[in-house]
Amino acid sequence: MTSKKKTPLAKQDKQSESEKYAKVSLSASYMGAILTDSFTSAILPKAELADVASELSEKIKTIQAGDMQPIEAILISQAQTLQTMFVTLGRMAASKTGLQQYTAFMNMALKAQSQSRATIQALTELKYPKRATFVRQANISHGHQQVNNGTSTQAPAHAKAIENQPNELLEANHGGKKMDRRSAQTAITKDKAMATVAT
Numbered sequence: 001m002t003s004k005k006k007t008p009l010a011k012q013d014k015q016s017e018s019e020k021y022a023k024v025s026l027s028a029s030y031m032g033a034i035l036t037d038s039f040t041s042a043i044l045p046k047a048e049l050a051d052v053a054s055e056l057s058e059k060i061k062t063i064q065a066g067d068m069q070p071i072e073a074i075l076i077s078q079a080q081t082l083q084t085m086f087v088t089l090g091r092m093a094a095s096k097t098g099l100q101q102y103t104a105f106m107n108m109a110l111k112a113q114s115q116s117r118a119t120i121q122a123l124t125e126l127k128y129p130k131r132a133t134f135v136r137q138a139n140i141s142h143g144h145q146q147v148n149n150g151t152s153t154q155a156p157a158h159a160k161a162i163e164n165q166p167n168e169l170l171e172a173n174h175g176g177k178k179m180d181r182r183s184a185q186t187a188i189t190k191d192k193a194m195a196t197v198a199t
């Protein structure tokens with residue numbers, strides 16, 4: 001019996017095979033396909049693992065290219081499935097006569113309902129993303145505080161010096177006439193202390 005020596009070529013083939021397994025073990029599509037197969041092999045026994053991984057890889061590429069339709073389809077499917085679970089578990093809870101069984105089924109039904117609502121909300125945010133709103137900072141202080149929110153170097157609109165306009169009526173020369181145009185009034189005769197002082 002002769003023993004076979006390992007040739008460098010055989011060693012190189014082994015390394016490349018190891019590298020292939022390493023790539024598979026870190027591949028998102030293969031890992032997803034393996035986990036999917038664990039759950040679906042009983043109902044879909046003819047689905048080959050490599051085909052599932054290939055299909056998943058195509059879906060990943062589609063989403064990475066910006067087409068979100070596969071994600072939308074998944075979320076719609078999940079929301080509908082969770083709604084079906086909610087109705088089914090709710091009906092099962094209604095048929096139970098014991099409080100413990102009724103409570104257990106009702107809790108599971110409400111959890112399914114909550115997950116369905118969260119999935120619908122995720123789908124809505126995916127289809128109609130919220131716009132970012134920028135709100136200026138509100139500074140509320142109960143003591144002495146100086147806040148400089150703006151970084152603009154321009155002077156504010158109200159910073160212009162106000163020119164003190166003199167009253168033109170006081171400065172105008174009206175030919176020596178007094179501004180009071182009323183006629184001279186006679187002194188009151190009833191109160192002599194308030195009478196006009198003689199010139």
